[in-house]
Amino acid sequence: MSSKDERNLTQVVEKISKMDEPRRSLMQQVHEIIVTAAPMLKPRIWYGMPAYATSASTPALVTLRNDDRLNLAITEKAAFRAAGGVDGELMPAAWFFETVDEATAQRIAEIVRSVVD
Structure with a gap:
């Protein structure tokens, strides 16, 4: 890991x-899910x-927000695919969460992996 990557982490x-x-623990848990699911992604502060x-010099693909609700989002810089099914041409880009159970952790990992595939 480069020194810039270490500073960003x-x-x-x-x-x-x-x-x-409890947001700190939830965000730490989601951070760990992301870096485990997609170790090629580099943590950094984005906006x-x-x-x-x-990389340290490319736009963020995934963000975590701590606003009124906790939010996992895919940025506009990621390649999007239409959801299909009942969502048709809609492209999901953000998910709110209040807890992270096993099913939610698995879905977060799937979402993150889909961004880098």
Whole structure:
């Protein structure tokens, strides 16, 4: 890991550590899911949010938001595919969560992997 990647990771971990509980624990859990599911993505701060990109100099593909609700989002820089089925041509890009159970963790990992496939 390059020194810039290490600094960026430190910034993301610090950003998450400053959140109030229980959000801090949830965001830490989602951060771990993301870096495990797609180890090629590099954590960084993107517009003040924890985010994940293919390198320190490329736009973020996935972001975590700590607003009124916790949010996992795919940025407009990721390749999108229509959802199909009942969602037709809609392209899902954001998911709110309040807890992370096993099924949610698996879905987060699938979403993140789909961004880098």
